[in-house]
Amino acid sequence: MIKRKPELLAPAGDPQALKAAVENGADAVYLGGEMFGARAYAGNFDRSALKSALEYAHARNVRIYITVNTLVDNGELGELTDYLFFLYQEGADALIIQDLGAAGLIKGLFPDFPLHASTQMTVHNAAGVKFLEDMGFQRVILAREVGLADLMEIRKESLMELEVFVHGALCFCYSGQCLFSSMIGGRSGNRGCCAQPCRLPYHLVDEKGRELSGIPGEHPLSPKDLMLLRELPDLFIAGISSLKIEGRMKRPEYVAAVVRIYREALDRAWDDPQNYAVSSQEIHDLALVFNRGFTTGYFHGNPGRQLIGYTKPNNRGLYLGRVLRFEKGKIAFKTRLPLEAGDEIEFWTGDGSRGLTVEKMNFAGRKAEQVSPGSQVEISVSFHVQKGDRIFKTHDRRLAEQAHETITGISRRRVPLYVRVVAHLGEPLLLEGRDEDGFSAAVRGEFIGEKAIKHELTRETVRVQVDRLGNTPFDLMDLECDIEPGVMFPVSEINAVRRQLIIALENARLRRFQRSLPADLRDREKAYWFRLKERADICKKKPGTVFWISR
Known part of the structure; x- marks a missing residue:
């Protein structure tokens, strides 16, 4: 197996956190819409914001994975299907799924839509990975309880993409198996509404109600935060495809700092794993942005009582x-x-x-x-x-x-751009652009080149205007000029043509991600909604009716 550098996958609970992740070096970002995500109390993204997020990230070669990782109620299948059509056509790179029924629905509708199995599925062995591989999943996000030895065994048995959490909050219970919040507060973690009762204070008592001694603090169910910054070379050896940072409920500044530190460390470790070391400043900065105390979790085996941060369930600094x-x-x-x-x-x-x-x-x-x-x-x-x-x-x-x-600030995540300018007497201004990924565009202006009376057009004037790229995803690397001596074009014309060129290049970059529905699927969609309306009318007449509509 050819080993590839793992992607760095960052969280985004809102548009600012998305920018924080992208600008600080994330290869991919996971985020959720207003429904079906396991973080219902994050800011999240409505459809307009999702569309903008996809455009912003894709223009900068960053992938977007959408969380559709709650258990789906039978009565929500209509809304889910409508949402899936939207995500498919807008070009989401993958869906993170927990519900196997939802996965079957998606595969029936969109066989080419990549699926990632959520950590909520509690996949922790090679058999589970193979099962999902046979179902058509592209990637498995392994349970946080899987240690290095098991990672190595799973990799021996499967070439499927494996994703692991490397930083952030841990659950007290096995990944995806906690019913605590649902049981005591009616807020199900598997429906995106976890109230985090594990972070509350508790007193342990015996069968007679007498408080037990020897407990180090009032928070015996509150785990420390995971940190695997030092273990990056081990994860390379295990063939992990994606290193995931937890934190869709965290502030954008947290996302920015953690992604920056892991980006720098990941690049350093990949280039020279034998001499890789983590600096005290990196640990210092990670601790200052947020920590409940750090742990390597189950990576090196069962940590026992060392997993828990008994004294404080939130940031301790x-x-x-x-x-x-x-x-x-x-x-x-x-x-x-x-x-x-x-x-x-x-x-x-x-x-x-x-x-x-x-x-x-x-x-x-x-x-x-x-x-x-x-x-x-x-x-x-x-x-x-x-x-x-x-x-x-x-x-x-x-x-x-x-x-x-x-x-x-100004975007630092840029795509190298090469521009050619043609400015001749009696002809409109021509700008041709090409980026490093091979996308190109050419735009002609409306103003016809005139003989200069005072100030003829120079290469320096053109460079200053073409290089005004602001918050676009491009960075001017080279400018080739074919300027006829004595020609004049207004600065406003150069700026106008530059703006049109950038729009054309961005559109060219984004078209590769957008998908069109096949004709047969459009026909099936119309039939589906017709049958759904019929069944909904029946349910109105007979309350309590449960139905499933096959495609």
Whole structure:
């Protein structure tokens, strides 16, 4: 088997997170629409936003996988089918599926629509992988409980694409098998509505109701976060096709930072796996954007009690120091990390945790905007703390700004573009463009080239205007000019023709992803909706009727 560099697959809960993922180096992004996704409480994408997301990503050679990974109710099959037609025609690269009935429906309608088996299917052995391969699935997203030894065995038995989670939240239960949220709150994780009861505090008692001792904290069901940054070379050896980051409920800045770190590490590990090492700064940055404590999960075997973060079910940040003194609303402490105005810190007190944003600091008797590790600083606190309370840094302003810049700034994910300009007297301006993937377009303007009275057209003038590519997916690599001496074209004309050329090139790039429905499928679609309406009318007359319509 020829080993290929694994793709880096990132989450997107909203359009900003999508841009964060793409701009920081994701090869592919998974996201959900307004229905049928396992993260119903993420921002998600309506149909207009889905269409825009597909266009934005595809123009930059990034794949989009759509989550259709809830269990589908019989009464939802009509809506599901309509949604599938939309996704197929708009060019979604693959669907992530949990429901085997939905998978059968999709294969019957669209045999060429790639399917990825969701981790909610709990596929954890070679037999499960082979079963889905026979069903026509292209890829399996393995259960998070599958360790390295089992990954190696599965790879020996199948050439199917394998995807594994490498970073983010873990479930207490086996992947896809948890009924906890549904049982105690009526919100089913398999329907996209998990309330995360595993993150709540619990007290363990015996059969007589007496509280058990020896439990390290109030959160005995709350797992730490997965981090396999150090294990990337092992994943290469196991032949993993896709490395997945969890986090469709996370902020765009989180997505930006985590994707950036894994992108840089993945490239480094692939180029030189023998000398690959993870820096302390990378671990530091991952911990600061969000962590519940890190674990390698089941990758090296059953971690036992080390899987659980007993004391805190949400972001714990990094340890900063302890309160040395608290007097008149001011505290003193020695910081173990760099600290500056705008950072956020949290105090772990006897009454729980309280946080604040650092606004002013005093260091060595003077006001300071930032201090180095080892500095003893003084800040104001509006709530009660006491000597010895622990302090954690939970937000780094500089790291957040760096991430935010990739979301709001000019696009850095560009496709190299080569342009040829022809500017002759008595002829309209011609721009020809070709990108590195072989897509090309040519556009002629309307203005006819005139004899210059004052300023003739120069190569530099053309380059400045053609290079104004802003947030387009293109980066001008080379400009070839055929400019007749003495010719004049207004700058506005060059800009207008450039804009038309970019639109034509983008459309050329996007057409390869769009699909057309075969004539027989269009006829079957009309017949399907006719039969569905008939059955719906029957159900109105006979409430409670359950029906299935075969295609």
